[in-house]
Amino acid sequence: MNLKQIANAAGVSVSTVSRALSGNPRISAEMRRRIVEIARAQGYVDRRLNAISQAGLQSITLISTHGMLEPGGSNFVSWRILESLRNECARREIAIEPVIFEENRIDPRRAFEAARASSTDGILLHYDEDPELLEKLATLGKPVVLLMGLDPTSRISSVGVGNSYAASLGTRHLSDLGHRDMLLVSWKGRYTIRRRETGFVEAARESGMRDPESAILRLSGYEPEIAEAEFDAYLATLTSGIPATAIFCLSDNIAIGVMRSLAKAGISVPDDMSVVGFDDSIAAQMMSPPLTSIRQPLEQIGPMALYELELANRLGAGYLPRRVELGCSLSVRGSSQPLARARKG
Amino acid sequence: MNLKQIANAAGVSVSTVSRALSGNPRISAEMRRRIVEIARAQGYVDRRLNAISQAGLQSITLISTHGMLEPGGSNFVSWRILESLRNECARREIAIEPVIFEENRIDPRRAFEAARASSTDGILLHYDEDPELLEKLATLGKPVVLLMGLDPTSRISSVGVGNSYAASLGTRHLSDLGHRDMLLVSWKGRYTIRRRETGFVEAARESGMRDPESAILRLSGYEPEIAEAEFDAYLATLTSGIPATAIFCLSDNIAIGVMRSLAKAGISVPDDMSVVGFDDSIAAQMMSPPLTSIRQPLEQIGPMALYELELANRLGAGYLPRRVELGCSLSVRGSSQPLARARKG
DNA sequence: CTGGTAAGCGCAAAAATTTGCACAACTGTT
DNA sequence: AACAGTTGTGCAAATTTTTGCGCTTACCAG
Numbered sequence: 208m209n210l211k212q213i214a215n216a217a218g219v220s221v222s223t224v225s226r227a228l229s230g231n232p233r234i235s236a237e238m239r240r241r242i243v244e245i246a247r248a249q250g251y252v253d254r255r256l257n258a259i260s261q262a263g264l265q266s267i268t269l270i271s272t273h274g275m276l277e278p279g280g281s282n283f284v285s286w287r288i289l290e291s292l293r294n295e296c297a298r299r300e301i302a303i304e305p306v307i308f309e310e311n312r313i314d315p316r317r318a319f320e321a322a323r324a325s326s327t328d329g330i331l332l333h334y335d336e337d338p339e340l341l342e343k344l345a346t347l348g349k350p351v352v353l354l355m356g357l358d359p360t361s362r363i364s365s366v367g368v369g370n371s372y373a374a375s376l377g378t379r380h381l382s383d384l385g386h387r388d389m390l391l392v393s394w395k396g397r398y399t400i401r402r403r404e405t406g407f408v409e410a411a412r413e414s415g416m417r418d419p420e421s422a423i424l425r426l427s428g429y430e431p432e433i434a435e436a437e438f439d440a441y442l443a444t445l446t447s448g449i450p451a452t453a454i455f456c457l458s459d460n461i462a463i464g465v466m467r468s469l470a471k472a473g474i475s476v477p478d479d480m481s482v483v484g485f486d487d488s489i490a491a492q493m494m495s496p497p498l499t500s501i502r503q504p505l506e507q508i509g510p511m512a513l514y515e516l517e518l519a520n521r522l523g524a525g526y527l528p529r530r531v532e533l534g535c536s537l538s539v540r541g542s543s544q545p546l547a548r549a550r551k552g
Numbered sequence: 553m554n555l556k557q558i559a560n561a562a563g564v565s566v567s568t569v570s571r572a573l574s575g576n577p578r579i580s581a582e583m584r585r586r587i588v589e590i591a592r593a594q595g596y597v598d599r600r601l602n603a604i605s606q607a608g609l610q611s612i613t614l615i616s617t618h619g620m621l622e623p624g625g626s627n628f629v630s631w632r633i634l635e636s637l638r639n640e641c642a643r644r645e646i647a648i649e650p651v652i653f654e655e656n657r658i659d660p661r662r663a664f665e666a667a668r669a670s671s672t673d674g675i676l677l678h679y680d681e682d683p684e685l686l687e688k689l690a691t692l693g694k695p696v697v698l699l700m701g702l703d704p705t706s707r708i709s710s711v712g713v714g715n716s717y718a719a720s721l722g723t724r725h726l727s728d729l730g731h732r733d734m735l736l737v738s739w740k741g742r743y744t745i746r747r748r749e750t751g752f753v754e755a756a757r758e759s760g761m762r763d764p765e766s767a768i769l770r771l772s773g774y775e776p777e778i779a780e781a782e783f784d785a786y787l788a789t790l791t792s793g794i795p796a797t798a799i800f801c802l803s804d805n806i807a808i809g810v811m812r813s814l815a816k817a818g819i820s821v822p823d824d825m826s827v828v829g830f831d832d833s834i835a836a837q838m839m840s841p842p843l844t845s846i847r848q849p850l851e852q853i854g855p856m857a858l859y860e861l862e863l864a865n866r867l868g869a870g871y872l873p874r875r876v877e878l879g880c881s882l883s884v885r886g887s888s889q890p891l892a893r894a895r896k897g
Numbered sequence: 898c899t900g901g902t903a904a905g906c907g908c909a910a911a912a913a914t915t916t917g918c919a920c921a922a923c924t925g926t927t
Numbered sequence: 928a929a930c931a932g933t934t935g936t937g938c939a940a941a942t943t944t945t946t947g948c949g950c951t952t953a954c955c956a957g
Contacts, residue, residue, distance in 0.1 A: 209913065220937050225914055233916095235935060359877070360720035360751055369875050375705035406705055504872055527849055527879030530714050532704070534872030554943065565907050570944055578946095580905060 208251045217245050264328050264517050266302035270318050271333035271354075284486060284505060285333065288354060292331070292509025301513070302327075315340040323347055329516035332363075350519035350526070352512045358398065362528055364519070366512045368503045369532035370399055374406030374457070376537050377483045377501050381453045382414035385546030386481060389416065390451040392434070392461050394426045403457050403485070422451065426461065434464025442472055449474070452546055453481040459488040462498055466542075481543040496541030504533050553596045562590050611647035612861065615663050616678035616699075628833065629850060630678065633699060637676070637854030646858070647672075660685040668692060674861035677708075695864035695871070697857045703743065707873055709864070711857045713848045714877035715744055719751030719802070721882050722828045722846050726798045727759035730891030731826060734761065735796040737779070737806050739771040748802050748830070767796065771806065779809025787817055794819070797891055798826040804833040807843055811887075826888035841886030849878050 210224045217224065219242070226234045227242035228251075271289060296303050306321040313334050322330050322344055329350040335341070338358065344351045345362035356365020381389055391407045393400055404423060411419035426437045434456075442449070456462035462484035466476055476482050476496060484491050487502035511531060519526040555569045562569065564587070571579045572587035573596075616634060641648050651666040653659060660682050667675050667689055674695040680686070683703065689696045690707035701710020726734055736752045738745055749768060756764035771782045779801075787794070801807035807829035811821055821827050821841060829836050832847035856876060864871040 211913080221914075222916080222938080223936060225916090226936090229915075231915085233935070238935080359714060359716045360754055361717075364879070369704060371704045372706075372873075372875070409705055527881055528717070529879050530717070530877040532875040532877075534709070534874050536872055556943080566944075567908080567946080568906060570946090571906090574945075576945085578905070583905080 208249055213242065213246050213249060213251060216249065217242050264301050264513060264520065266304060266327040267296070267513075267516065268304045268306060268322055268327045268330045269333070270306045270313065270322065270330065272307065272313060283488060284503070287505040288508050289333065291506040292354075292512070295510050295513060313337065313340070315343075319343050322349075322351075328520060331512055331516070345528070350516045352515045352519075354508055354512055355399075356530065359530055364515050364528040364530065366508050366515060366531045367533070368508075369534055370402035371406030371409070372532070373485070373501050373503065373535040374403040374455075375410035376535060377455050377485065378407050378410035379414065380499070380537055380539070381455060381481060381483060381543065382411070382416075384453075384481065384543060386451075386453040387414070387416060387546075388451040388453070389419075389422060390449065390454045391419075391423045392426065392438070392454060392456045392465055393423055394429045394457065394461065396429075400457060407455065429458045429460050431460050431464040431467070434461040435467045436464075438465045438468040439471070442468065449480070451480075453483070453543070455483045455485075457485050459484040459486045459491040459498060459500055462500070462542075463490060463494065466494070466498075477542050477544040481546075483543055487538050492538075492540070494542075499540045499543040500538050502536050502538050504535065507533055553594055558587065558591050558594060558596060561594065562587050611649060611672040612641070612858075613649045613651060613667055613672045613675045614678070615651045615658065615667065615675065617653050617658060629831065629848070630700075632850040633853050634678065636851040637699075637857070640855050640858060658682065658685070660688075664688055667694075667696075673865060676857055676861070690873070695861045697860045697864075699853055699857055701875065704875060709860050709873045709875065711853050711860060711876045712878070713853075714879055715747035716751030716754070717877070718830070718846050718848065718880040719748040719800075720755035721880060722800050722830065723752050723755035724759065725844070725882055725884070726800060726826060726828060726888065727756070727761075729798075729826065729888060731796075731798040732759070732761060732891075733796040733798070734764075734767060735794065735799045736764075736768045737771065737783070737799060737801045737810055738768055739774045739802065739806065741774075745802060752800065774803045774805050776805050776809040776812070779806040780812045781809075783810045783813040784816070787813065794825070796825075798828070798888070800828045800830075802830050804829040804831045804836040804843060804845055807845070807887075808835060808839065811839070811843075822887050822889040826891075828888055832883050837883075837885070839887075844885045844888040845883050847881050847883050849880065852878055 210221050210228070214221045214224045219238070223234065223238065224242055224246075225231070227239040228246060269289075269292075271285075293303065295301075304327055306318055313336075315337050318334075318340060329352070330344065330347075331352055331354060332341075332344065333354040335353060335356065335358070338361070341353065341358075341361050341363055351363045353361070353363055353365035353367075355367045356363075378389065389407075389411060391404065391411075393404055407423075408419045411422070416422070424438075424441060426434055428434075454462075454465060456465055462482055466482060469476060469480060469482075474480050482498065484498045484500035487500040491498035491500045511533065515529065515531070555566050555573070559566045559569045564583070568579065568583065569587055569591075570576070572584040573591060614634075614637070616630075638648065640646075649672055651663055653663075658679050658681075663679075663685060674697070675689065675692075676697055676699060677686075677689065678699040680698060680701060680703070683706070686698065686703075686706050686708055696708045698706070698708055698710035698712075700712045701708075723734065734752075734756060736749065736756075738749055752768075753764045756767070761767070769783075769786055771779055773779075799807075799810060801810055807827055811827060814821060814825060814827075819825050827843065829843045829845035832845040836843035836845045856878065860874065860876070
């Protein structure tokens with residue numbers, strides 16, 4: 208794709224296209240807009256544009272525990288992030304030097320040594336259990352970005368998901384449907400979970416719910432079996448039914464367990480109870496009814512992290528550690544419906 | 553700056569430079585790295601690279617109350633943000649269509665109408681007092697980015713500063729100097745201030761401080777006069793001196809007032825008491841002793857917001873609202889010093 | 898040690914892009 | 928209406944960038 212072809216498509220001379228694309232002022236704004244539009248549509252990218260930005264990043268070190276997980280595993284969130292990162296790197300011909308530890312636990316010393324010794328252009332880290340490792344990596348003078356970063360006071364950049372925003376999306380979806388009494392099913396997790404709970408509490412309070420904090424049920428884990436058993440137990444403690452018309456589960460796996468438990472108790476979803484999940488997993492889409500769920504833009508995390516490494520390389524000492532929280536979206540399916548309809552049914 | 557000059561500087565032929573920069577595989581990685589480095593150093597940018605990305609954003613709407621404030625005003629933070637935004641737009645020839653309200657309060661209806669009616673490529677908003685306006689703007693289907701955004705559950709993108717990170721920087725600086733007893737002087741603000749307090753509390757606790765929450769003094773405002781008067785009053789309530797060896801003020805203006813008060817009480821900075829400010833204002837640099845202060849990358853906020861608008865334009869419906877928190881740095885000056893030295897003195 | 902092979906680079910031809918100049922169309926002035 | 932000034936475009940020359948080809952060097956197997 209070159210200027211000549213764009214010129215043909217636009218019905219103008221090559222000079223005009225050149226002027227439009229190279230910022231020459233001797234051209235009308237209207238013509239420039241038209242030509243740029245055509246150039247975009249035809250996917251015109253200067254060869255050098257790709258090359259230079261690629262050349263900026265030729266290789267990265269990836270420190271992760273999850274590198275070799277199989278697609279279907281319970282850690283499919285990590286898998287999706289790393290898979291899309293690998294794809295992006297392959298497309299842009301960026302070499303990945305992996306430092307992967309299988310036993311789901313990183314040896315901080317070995318990881319640090321690997322990061323220091325490597326001659327790559329930057330380090331991506333998918334491991335947040337060891338704040339000391341983060342601090343040490345920050346002193347290497349080499350760009351480091353944490354994938355799905357948690358701690359906002361860390362000295363290294365992170366690209367993750369806006370958990371409180373995500374949770375507020377689900378909560379507002381339910382309150383928009385008319386639900387005022389909601390139950391949040393969470394688990395005893397760390398930072399991520401706490402942010403989601405915060406988002407729920409704030410959005411629920413804004414929608415007029417009285418005491419959202421006390422409407423949180425914290426399980427001991429997020430496996431479907433645990434959720435089912437503990438939700439059974441929760442139901443057993445209730446004397447007069449669930450004090451809610453909608454349940455927001457902070458993971459699809461929990462939603463699966465909860466819906467099994469609800470089915471056993473003869474509570475129908477969505478007629479008696481709306482349910483919203485979190486993760487938008489394949490399982491969520493195949494349930495019956497299919498689960499309304501929060502979708503995280505996991506595919507954008509890798510590319511955005513690469514962008515941060517590039518920026519750090521370009522700005523040099525002027526680059527300060529940043530924190531990027533990507534927004535989420537809601538996949539509305541059959542498990543949630545307006546309160547009014549439920550009452551009628 | 554063209555390939556020939558780069559070739560001369562690198563001592564190779566033009567062909568080699570061309571291959572290095574255009575991603576031709578028929579070149580060694582080492583040579584490519586060297587040439588890219590020289591090209592970068594000499595500021596080589598393909599003319600079209602600029603042009604095309606410029607063409608992506610031709611005009612923006614800017615909604616703000618602070619647009620016309622003079623440089624020296626108390627709102628110099630807003631001024632610096634908007635000034636660098638204007639510069640960046642001028643450089644890239646992006647037209648700004650301003651919607652500015654002088655009385656420091658926006659008429660939401662007029663602002664919304666202006667945003668809807670305009671045919672610009674995106675909207676930048678420097679006003680967060682009206683969550684409803686944010687929600688309404690989010691429905692326009694046009695990219696909107698909030699400058700210095702606060703609410704993480706909002707449906708629109710925001711580019712701001714990592715306040716809790718910033719506060720943790722100052723706190724860790726003091727604890728690195730050996731200070732274990734710190735006093736945080738804050739004020740009764742909203743979200744921004746709360747995040748800074750959180751950052752202080754977490755970093756202070758990590759450094760071994762016992763009950764950081766109770767070491768916060770909240771003033772009723774952030775003017776130097778208020779700070780001075782209220783800190784005078786605070787000192788008067790104490791029977792046995794300040795229970796701290798370092799004071800972290802969440803704004804330079806507060807630090808100015810506090811240092812005046814300390815001077816009156818015969819407490820010398822930094823020998824008896826280290827002081828850290830926040831904002832890195834001109835005043836901070838000219839004080840005696842010059843004030844150690846947190847520097848926010850205000851100049852990066854405008855450009856980053858423009859990048860977000862571009863990204864939104866490019867991704868179309870695939871763009872989800874994001875939240876970017878830029879990192880801060882610490883300007884160490886004379887007002888803070890190691891605890892040991894202070895003890896000796 | 899020798900021949901084979903492939904990688905890395907320069908030369909010069911080829912291709913792509915930019916720019917000086919001319920001219921047409923439009924604007925406002927006398 | 929004639930005129931001067933301004934803007935926007937095409938043509939062709941000038942410049943810049945890419946690429947085909949061949950040379951040199953390094954490495955390897957026999």
